[in-house]
Amino acid sequence: MERRGFLQAMLSRPIALAPMAGLVLGDLHAGLMLAPPLELLWLGSVTLGAAVPAQESLGTVSITGAAVLAGRSLGTGVTPAICVLALVIAAPMALIGRRVDWLGEWTNEQLAKRAAERIEGRNASGAVQLNLWGLVLPFAIGVALAPIGAGIGALAIPAILQHQSSLPWLHTHPAALEHALSAAWLGFTLFSCGAGARALRSKRAQTLFVGALVAGVILFSLRGLRP
Amino acid sequence: MKVRSSTLARCFWRSLFIQATWNRRGLQNLGFAYCIEPALRDLYPDPEAHREALRRHIGFFNCHPYTAAAILGGAIFHEARTAEGTEPPTASLAYKQTLQGPLAALGDGFFWTALRPLFGALAALGALVIGWPAIVAALVLYNLIHLVLRIGLFRDGYLKGDAMIGDIARLSLPLVAERLRAAGAVLCGLSGGLLLARGVGHFSIVPAAIAAGAAALGYWALGRGARLLPTMYAVILAVTSLALVASRWYGSS
Numbered sequence A: 001m002e003r004r005g006f007l008q009a010m011l012s013r014p015i016a017l018a019p020m021a022g023l024v025l026g027d028l029h030a031g032l033m034l035a036p037p038l039e040l041l042w043l044g045s046v047t048l049g050a051a052v053p054a055q056e057s058l059g060t061v062s063i064t065g066a067a068v069l070a071g072r073s074l075g076t077g078v079t080p081a082i083c084v085l086a087l088v089i090a091a092p093m094a095l096i097g098r099r100v101d102w103l104g105e106w107t108n109e110q111l112a113k114r115a116a117e118r119i120e121g122r123n124a125s126g127a128v129q130l131n132l133w134g135l136v137l138p139f140a141i142g143v144a145l146a147p148i149g150a151g152i153g154a155l156a157i158p159a160i161l162q163h164q165s166s167l168p169w170l171h172t173h174p175a176a177l178e179h180a181l182s183a184a185w186l187g188f189t190l191f192s193c194g195a196g197a198r199a200l201r202s203k204r205a206q207t208l209f210v211g212a213l214v215a216g217v218i219l220f221s222l223r224g225l226r227p
Numbered sequence B: 001m002k003v004r005s006s007t008l009a010r011c012f013w014r015s016l017f018i019q020a021t022w023n024r025r026g027l028q029n030l031g032f033a034y035c036i037e038p039a040l041r042d043l044y045p046d047p048e049a050h051r052e053a054l055r056r057h058i059g060f061f062n063c064h065p066y067t068a069a070a071i072l073g074g075a076i077f078h079e080a081r082t083a084e085g086t087e088p089p090t091a092s093l094a095y096k097q098t099l100q101g102p103l104a105a106l107g108d109g110f111f112w113t114a115l116r117p118l119f120g121a122l123a124a125l126g127a128l129v130i131g132w133p134a135i136v137a138a139l140v141l142y143n144l145i146h147l148v149l150r151i152g153l154f155r156d157g158y159l160k161g162d163a164m165i166g167d168i169a170r171l172s173l174p175l176v177a178e179r180l181r182a183a184g185a186v187l188c189g190l191s192g193g194l195l196l197a198r199g200v201g202h203f204s205i206v207p208a209a210i211a212a213g214a215a216a217l218g219y220w221a222l223g224r225g226a227r228l229l230p231t232m233y234a235v236i237l238a239v240t241s242l243a244l245v246a247s248r249w250y251g252s253s
Helices: A014-024 A028-041 A056-074 A080-090 A093-119 A124-162 A176-199 A205-225 B005-015 B029-043 B047-057 B068-084 B090-129 B132-170 B173-202 B205-223 B228-250
Strands: none
Touching: A014 A028, A014 A056, A014 B090, A014 B132, A028 A056, A028 A080, A028 A176, A028 B090, A028 B132, A028 B173, A056 A080, A056 A093, A056 A124, A080 A124, A080 A176, A080 B228, A093 A124, A093 B029, A093 B047, A124 A176, A124 B029, A124 B047, A176 A205, A176 B090, A176 B173, A176 B205, A176 B228, A205 B173, B005 B029, B005 B068, B005 B132, B029 B047, B029 B068, B047 B068, B047 B090, B068 B090, B068 B132, B090 B132, B090 B173, B173 B205, B205 B228
C-alpha cells in the first residue's frame, strides 16, 4: 500500500522491506543479506507517469520469505546458495505483481466513477471517501501472493540442495552445486550494483560507477589486509 | 476568506493518500478531490456550492505525489478567493492544469530518479558496511528531507498561490538532481568494489573472475537495452554453469 497509495516513504523499497520481512520471520540477518542487492537491482523501479514497473515490494517479500523458510528447513540458516535459488524462484512474483497493479488500476477507475456519481447524491463529502478503498486491493493481493512465492521457494530450495549429489555430473563433487550457486550469488550482487548505476540516468553515471568500483576494490581490499 | 489551520492540516494529511485510487482514466482525480474536500467544506457552507466545487476537482489530475502538495495548497488559495467572489470558479482549475505537467516532471526528475535512488544506494552501501543502523539512518534522513519539502510546498502554495513558482525555481532542483545521480552512481560503484573485494577474499580466483566477468557482461547488456530480469537470470545461469565446469576441471570452488 505504501508503495503507491500512501506516503511513499521508501518503506516498501527492498532496502527496508527485506529486513522487515526477515525480522518478522525471525531472521533479520537474512533480510540484511538480501536487502542491498535487491535495492540496487530495482533502483530504477519507479512509477513515472502511467508506466507500471515491476512490483519490487512483492518480489522482495517473496524472495526473503523463500530464503528464510528454506534456510530453516535445511537447518543451515540462509546461505548465498539459498539466496540465489530464492531469487531465481521468487523474482517472477515482481512481474506477477505488475499484472496485479494493472488490475488495481481498473478497480480504481470503477471507484472514481462511483465517487463522481455519488457526489450528485446527498452525501457529497462521503463520496470522496471512496478514495481510501483503493488501498484495500494492493494490501489483499500482497497478503495473498507473497506467501505463495515464499512457499514455492521454501519447498523447492531444500529439494534442490538435498538432492544435488544425485544430479548428473555432481555425484563426484557433492557440494559443487552449492559452491557454484555461491559464486552465482557473488555474480548477482555485482550485477545488481551495475543495474543500480544504469538506473541512474546520468551522463556521467557510467564513468563514475566504474571509477568508484575500482577505487572501492582497492580501498576495501586494503582495509581487509589491515591487521 | 481564510481556511482554518486544522482544516489545512487535514488536507495535507489527506495528500499522503493522493494516489490511493490512481487509475488510467482520471489518474489522481478522486485522490485530489479527497485531499481538497475538507477545505471546500469550510469555504462553501451551502451544500450546492460545495457539490459544485467538488465536481470541479474530480476531473483529470496527475502530478508527482510530493509536488502535488504545492498544487493542492495553491488550489485551496484560489478556491478561497472564489468563495470570496474575487476570482471566477475556473481559477483553481486553470492553476491545476497549468502546473500539473511541469511539477510532475520536476518531481519525477528530482525525487524518483535522483533523491530516492541516492538514498537507496546509500542505505545499501551502509547496510553492507555497518548493518541495519545505516538503513534506519538513511530512511530517517530521506523522510526528513521529503516531508520538509512536501510540507513546505503545500504551505508555499497556500500562502502564495501562483507566486510559489518562483520559490520552486530558486531551488534549482534539476541541477541538484544531476549531482545526486552522479553521487548515486559513485555509491553503486563503491558497493560493487566492496562486494568484489569480499568475493575475491572468499572464493578462489576462478569463480570470483567468472562472477565478475558475467556481471560485467550483464552490465554491458543492460546498456544495450536488455531487460533487467532476463539479464539477471542469464548472469546467474552463466556463473553457475561456468563455476560447475571449473570445479570439475580444476577442483576449484
